[in-house]
Amino acid sequence: MNADAIGSAIGRRTRSASARTSWATLTNVHALRGVAGVVGFIVLWQLGVLFHVPVLAKVPTPVDVAGAGWHVLHDPRYYVDWLISFKRVFIGFVLAQVIGVPLGLFMGWKAAFRYLTFPVLEVLRPIPPLAWVPLSILFWPTPESSIVFVLFLGAFFTVLINTVAGVRAIDERYVRAAISLGATPATVFRRIILPGALPAIGTGMAIGIGITWEVLVAAEIIAGRNGLGYLTWEAYVAGAVPTIIVGMVSIGIAGYLSSLLIRSVVARAMPWTRRT
Amino acid sequence: MASALIPPPGATAAGAISLRGVRKVYDSHGPAIVAVDDWTLEIASGEFVVVVGPSGCGKTTLLNGIAGFDPITGGEIVLDGKTIASASRSARPGADRIVVFQNGSLFPWKTVVDNVAYGPIVQRRMSRGQALREARSALARVGLGDVAEAYPRTLSSGVQRRVEMVRALINDPKVLLLDEPFRALDAIARSVMHEELLRLYDATRKTVFFITHDLDEAIFLADRVVVSTSRPARVKHVLRVDLPRPRTYLMMASREFLALKREVADAVHEEAENAFRLGEPELA
Numbered sequence: 001m002n003a004d005a006i007g008s009a010i011g012r013r014t015r016s017a018s019a020r021t022s023w024a025t026l027t028n029v030h031a032l033r034g035v036a037g038v039v040g041f042i043v044l045w046q047l048g049v050l051f052h053v054p055v056l057a058k059v060p061t062p063v064d065v066a067g068a069g070w071h072v073l074h075d076p077r078y079y080v081d082w083l084i085s086f087k088r089v090f091i092g093f094v095l096a097q098v099i100g101v102p103l104g105l106f107m108g109w110k111a112a113f114r115y116l117t118f119p120v121l122e123v124l125r126p127i128p129p130l131a132w133v134p135l136s137i138l139f140w141p142t143p144e145s146s147i148v149f150v151l152f153l154g155a156f157f158t159v160l161i162n163t164v165a166g167v168r169a170i171d172e173r174y175v176r177a178a179i180s181l182g183a184t185p186a187t188v189f190r191r192i193i194l195p196g197a198l199p200a201i202g203t204g205m206a207i208g209i210g211i212t213w214e215v216l217v218a219a220e221i222i223a224g225r226n227g228l229g230y231l232t233w234e235a236y237v238a239g240a241v242p243t244i245i246v247g248m249v250s251i252g253i254a255g256y257l258s259s260l261l262i263r264s265v266v267a268r269a270m271p272w273t274r275r276t
Numbered sequence: 277m278a279s280a281l282i283p284p285p286g287a288t289a290a291g292a293i294s295l296r297g298v299r300k301v302y303d304s305h306g307p308a309i310v311a312v313d314d315w316t317l318e319i320a321s322g323e324f325v326v327v328v329g330p331s332g333c334g335k336t337t338l339l340n341g342i343a344g345f346d347p348i349t350g351g352e353i354v355l356d357g358k359t360i361a362s363a364s365r366s367a368r369p370g371a372d373r374i375v376v377f378q379n380g381s382l383f384p385w386k387t388v389v390d391n392v393a394y395g396p397i398v399q400r401r402m403s404r405g406q407a408l409r410e411a412r413s414a415l416a417r418v419g420l421g422d423v424a425e426a427y428p429r430t431l432s433s434g435v436q437r438r439v440e441m442v443r444a445l446i447n448d449p450k451v452l453l454l455d456e457p458f459r460a461l462d463a464i465a466r467s468v469m470h471e472e473l474l475r476l477y478d479a480t481r482k483t484v485f486f487i488t489h490d491l492d493e494a495i496f497l498a499d500r501v502v503v504s505t506s507r508p509a510r511v512k513h514v515l516r517v518d519l520p521r522p523r524t525y526l527m528m529a530s531r532e533f534l535a536l537k538r539e540v541a542d543a544v545h546e547e548a549e550n551a552f553r554l555g556e557p558e559l560a
Contacts, residue, residue, distance in 0.1 A: 171381075173377045173379065173380075173381040174381055174383060176343075176345055176369070176375065176377070176381070177375065177377065177381035177383075178383075178394070178398070179345075179369045180343060180369050180370075180371070180373070180374050180375045181371055181374065181394055181395040181398060181399075181443070181444075181447065182370065182371035182395055182398050182399035182447070183394075183398040184398070187398050191383075191394075191398070192383070195383070195385040195386075196385070198385070270385070271427070272384055272385045272386070272387075272427040272429065
């Protein structure tokens with residue numbers, strides 16, 4: 001699927017969601033199916049545990065988890081964990097965009113610069129963010145900065161690669177048309193390269209935010225003293241199995257909310273991809 | 277219709293192009309390929325010239341040379357007495373020679389009116405507000421006022437191409453370079469576009485350099501049809517079309533039109549066979 005198609009799919013979804021009231025969304029047949037899916041999943045889980053389905057035998061039931069969740073919801077530290085994790089993800093993600101997007105645009109635009117930088121980045125890219133954790137702890141002054149750095153890496157290469165690909169996929173016709181109409185190279189960069197690569201950048205962001213949350217848990221386990229990932233780990237250490245699942249579900253919901261946010265921002269930035 | 281778009285015919289007696297022994301050799305990948313060789317033609321100011329020839333015969337190479345997108349290897353291209361491209365001088369693209377491309381090149385991320393206002397804005401000829409006003413009124417004059425705020429992808433290919441011509445003409449270029457602009461359109465839309473293009477042409481009398489391999493299109497539009505040989509491209513045959521202007525589609529069934537078509541078809545067919553025998557891959 002090309003970036004444009006993804007962009008327009010994203011645009012369509014957020015548009016239909018924001019165009020209606022929340023009540024209309026609840027009564028929307030697609031939303032109802034989604035709710036039915038969630039309920040069905042929980043029922044299956046409950047039944048699976050009750051009937052001792054092999055893999056699920058030691059898993060707490062949804063009722064146990066809900067009980068633990070109720071308890072956790074009354075603990076103010078839980079909300080602090082949310083805030084802290086969101087803050088880490090936000091900083092790491094934004095830094096990745098601020099550095100990755102301009103670098104990617106420039107790499108895509110100037111072949112000489114791309115040839116210069118590509119080999120280094122291609123060797124660094126396959127190194128999993130978690131493999132950076134030890135070095136990161138050693139070199140960054142605070143645990144906080146090392147966590148943010150690892151999160152940054154998670155999103156950085158994704159957005160970089162997508163941006164480079166987005167620039168290179170821009171049809172030469174647009175560049176030539178702009179030059180023919182009197183645009184200078186700087187104008188071409190700002191008015192053709194940037195908007196032309198935007199759908200791919202949006203795709204990179206949507207994937208990147210997901211990776212950032214994936215990396216968060218491990219980074220917090222290793223270097224953190226708080227956050228949703230640390231909550232999950234702490235529950236494991238304490239043997240509070242239902243709370244582990246509360247932490248996992250919290251991370252899932254946080255990741256989902258983040259991608260919704262990113263998608264709607266991306267769709268807003270690209271009104272031309274909307275279907276009318 | 278578009279009379280107020282730009283100065284009336286003859287207001288700027290400019291846009292005479294001399295192609296003198298133009299030669300283009302591609303040798304960056306493997307053996308050298310001579311795409312264009314000793315291509316010579318004088319194009320008068322305000323003349324509508326259509327070049328036809330087999331695919332890959334170097335027509336687009338020639339157009340890119342005039343546009344300034346690609347350097348030429350030999351000969352020279354002169355616009356109004358000024359050499360714009362030669363072996364030693366790389367041409368620079370400029371708003372005096374605007375290209376309308378094969379598959380359309382409206383910027384998808386800009387609305388129609390923003391597309392049309394693009395040239396005046398990036399050339400800093402007008403303020404943004406003024407450019408948008410001009411663009412809107414230019415669109416309204418050719419009956420496109422309703423789509424000014426639409427994004428290109430929501431429009432038919434025919435409307436997109438019309439917008440693209442307005443985007444070019446609003447810059448008052450000396451020359452319009454059209455590279456098979458109607459190739460993607462169906463036959464009916466194409467015939468409407470021909471009449472629209474001729475209306476714009478009659479109103480503005482820009483020099484037009486038009487590439488196609490549709491013979492009907494060539495004769496219907498042109499003052500002169502130039503048949504180019506298969507690679508390397510040379511001028512094989514030049515045919516004057518004396519059908520009166522303004523032209524209507526009914527002329528395509530006239531005896532005179534058919535006689536011209538036969539003459540062009542003979543020349544083109546011979547070249548097509550040569551190209552077929554050579555079996556060379558097409559160049560862009």
